[in-house]
Amino acid sequence: MSGRARRLLVALSIVALAGASFAGEIPQAERRSGYELMSRETRAMQDDDTANPGMLAVLEGGALWARKTGAGGRACADCHGDARAGMKGVAARYPAYDATLKRPVNLEQRINLCRTERQQAPALAYESRELLALTAYVARQSRGLPIDITADARTQPFLDSGRAAFYRRQGQLNLACSQCHDDHWGRRLAGNTIPQAHPTGYPVYRLEWQSLGSFQRRLRNCLVGIRAEPYEYGAPEMVELELFLMWRARGMAIETPGVRP
Amino acid sequence: MANALINVPDRARRGEIVEIKTLISHPMETGYRRSQLGARIPRDIIRLLVCTYNGTEVFRAELHPAITANPFFVFSTVATESGTLTFQWTGDNGFSVTETAAITVD
Amino acid sequence: MNRETSRREFLAGAAAGLGLGAVIAVTPAHATPQEMQDAIRKVVGSAPVTKGRVKLELPPLSENGNTVPLTVSVESAMTPADHVRAIHVFTELNPQPEVVTFRLGPRAGRARVSTRIRLANTQTVTAIGELSDGSFWSATAAVVVTLAACLEDA
Numbered sequence: 001m002s003g004r005a006r007r008l009l010v011a012l013s014i015v016a017l018a019g020a021s022f023a024g025e026i027p028q029a030e031r032r033s034g035y036e037l038m039s040r041e042t043r044a045m046q047d048d049d050t051a052n053p054g055m056l057a058v059l060e061g062g063a064l065w066a067r068k069t070g071a072g073g074r075a076c077a078d079c080h081g082d083a084r085a086g087m088k089g090v091a092a093r094y095p096a097y098d099a100t101l102k103r104p105v106n107l108e109q110r111i112n113l114c115r116t117e118r119q120q121a122p123a124l125a126y127e128s129r130e131l132l133a134l135t136a137y138v139a140r141q142s143r144g145l146p147i148d149i150t151a152d153a154r155t156q157p158f159l160d161s162g163r164a165a166f167y168r169r170q171g172q173l174n175l176a177c178s179q180c181h182d183d184h185w186g187r188r189l190a191g192n193t194i195p196q197a198h199p200t201g202y203p204v205y206r207l208e209w210q211s212l213g214s215f216q217r218r219l220r221n222c223l224v225g226i227r228a229e230p231y232e233y234g235a236p237e238m239v240e241l242e243l244f245l246m247w248r249a250r251g252m253a254i255e256t257p258g259v260r261p
Numbered sequence: 262m263a264n265a266l267i268n269v270p271d272r273a274r275r276g277e278i279v280e281i282k283t284l285i286s287h288p289m290e291t292g293y294r295r296s297q298l299g300a301r302i303p304r305d306i307i308r309l310l311v312c313t314y315n316g317t318e319v320f321r322a323e324l325h326p327a328i329t330a331n332p333f334f335v336f337s338t339v340a341t342e343s344g345t346l347t348f349q350w351t352g353d354n355g356f357s358v359t360e361t362a363a364i365t366v367d
Numbered sequence: 368m369n370r371e372t373s374r375r376e377f378l379a380g381a382a383a384g385l386g387l388g389a390v391i392a393v394t395p396a397h398a399t400p401q402e403m404q405d406a407i408r409k410v411v412g413s414a415p416v417t418k419g420r421v422k423l424e425l426p427p428l429s430e431n432g433n434t435v436p437l438t439v440s441v442e443s444a445m446t447p448a449d450h451v452r453a454i455h456v457f458t459e460l461n462p463q464p465e466v467v468t469f470r471l472g473p474r475a476g477r478a479r480v481s482t483r484i485r486l487a488n489t490q491t492v493t494a495i496g497e498l499s500d501g502s503f504w505s506a507t508a509a510v511v512v513t514l515a516a517c518l519e520d521a
Contacts, residue, residue, distance in 0.1 A: 038430065039426060039428070039429075039430050040426075041430075041436045042430055043425050044436075045434075050266060050268035050282045050284070051282060051283060051284065051333060051335075053286075053330075053331040053333070055266055055284075056264055056265075056266060056284060056285075056286045056331060058266050059264055059266065060286075063264075142481070190513075190514060191513030191514055192430065192513060192514075207430065207431035207433050207434040208431055208433060209330075210288070210289075210329065210330035210331070210433050210434065211288075211330065261430035261431045278476030278477055279476075282431070287501070291462070291485075293462045305457040314474070317474070318421055319472070319474040320471065320475065320477065321469070321470035321472070322467055322468070322469050322470075322480075322482075323467065323468040323469075323470070324467055325463065325465045325466055325467060326462070326463065326485070327461050327463070327465070327466040327467070327484050327485045327486075328466065328467055328482060328483070328484060328485070329433060329434045329435075329482075329483040329484060329485055330433075332482070332483075333481075333482055333483050334480065334481070334482050335438075335480065335481035336471075336475065336479075336481075337475055337476050337479065338467070338474055338475060338476060338482045339473075339474055339475070341474070352490065
């Protein structure tokens with residue numbers, strides 16, 4: 001365990017006040033998944049497909065993938081075929097730019113776009129069991145693959161917006177995401193180790209939730225934690241931040257379904 | 262709609278001790294939590310997991326609210342003969358799920 | 368932090384320190400070590416409980432009290448004449464002392480079971496092994512329980 005991890009974070013107010021001494025962006029070579037900061041037991045839970053509670057959602061997603069639905073009576077499989085081939089690499093590229101909406105959409109939104117436009121089925125609610133299961137199933141097909149987000153002329157403005165949000169102080173605690181996740185990762189906050197905040201394992205089985213949850217749910221937890229108004233599910237700010245964080249994690253391997261404390 | 266993940270080896274030698282893993286989705290609501298308005302959220306848990314091997318009970322777990330959501334158990338049984346392992350979970354509010362797994366014993 | 372501090376007090380303290388205010392509503396009463404002893408008595412009756420033969424594996428530091436992996440095993444040949452009938456697990460500071468009871472027998476091959484439990488506080492967990500000859504054996508393990516830093520509204 002590094003010395004950095006052993007050091008205790010004395011009080012959050014000190015972090016909030018000592019903004020001047022920030023270290024800045026994490027160098028590419030020093031990026032580490034939250035997986036590496038977890039205890040041996042929690043890592044074992046993620047590694048074993050027969051013991052990972054997130055796999056229950058993946059199983060369910062597989063069943064939903066094959067189920068005919070909507071006015072068209074079509075299943076995801078009818079267009080996309082076997083997800084193991086058809087969905088391989090997809091989650092690694094999301095959030096992705098949607099030419100019709102002229103903005104990036106995340107995986108949950110893409111699934112709902114398919115449902116409403118192609119299957120003539122109602123959109124699934126955010127954090128609903130079905131949407132989580134389908135998202136987990138699709139993302140699982142990219143497990144082990146490197147996150148593949150590149151900025152281009154279309155996505156750059158949204159990426160910049162997400163980046164600005166990451167570095168902006170907000171909330172009653174007047175904290176920026178970067179202050180914990182760039183400057184103090186590896187140190188402790190109320191008994192937990194602060195991760196670098198790479199969304200490599202979403203949807204993730206969070207032990208605190210005792211259930212699977214989306215990246216947006218986790219982000220809302222963070223915002224509540226710094227006493228900032230959490231963005232609504234599906235808000236453009238959420239997707240922009242997700243885009244930035246996935247770009248920041250480019251090259252790191254997808255771990256879905258991840259397990260995190 | 263609960264779903265379950267069972268891990269049993271497909272085949273084993275007679276007399277071999279085989280490891281069985283079970284994972285089932287269930288919130289295991291303890292009955293001790295309160296909503297934001299202060300009302301107690303009623304208990305809703307799985308109370309029992311029974312595993313039978315060709316009809317004979319070989320393992321039983323009696324659960325209380327301290328078992329984590331999505332209950333997970335690893336236990337073992339001696340591979341005596343080919344046949345079916347049956348897993349039945351029962352609990353509050355009429356919860357009842359049965360799953361089976363086949364095993365071939367040489 | 369005093370090891371006796373309850374989860375509620377710790378959270379209130381941590382929340383105040385972080386400026387979070389009260390994030391948790393009223394928490395339930397805790398069982399006491401005495402209630403755990405009573406629960407154990409209900410299982411063993413008047414028989415003595417001897418420390419030994421039971422091995423309780425828990426992480427000394429848990430990242431989240433909601434999910435703590437536990438493995439309990441009892442030395443036994445697991446023959447029809449001499450085997451483990453049951454393993455009972457108890458806690459002293461959860462809202463109720465009983466955690467789980469495993470009923471085994473010679474068909475188990477070995478007396479070793481794993482699961483995941485909830486621990487409301489830093490506390491000691493007790494496992495009681497019940498053998499076919501009517502004897503009871505025990506082991507304990509202490510776990511420090513840490514909490515998530517960034518919670519959500521209920």
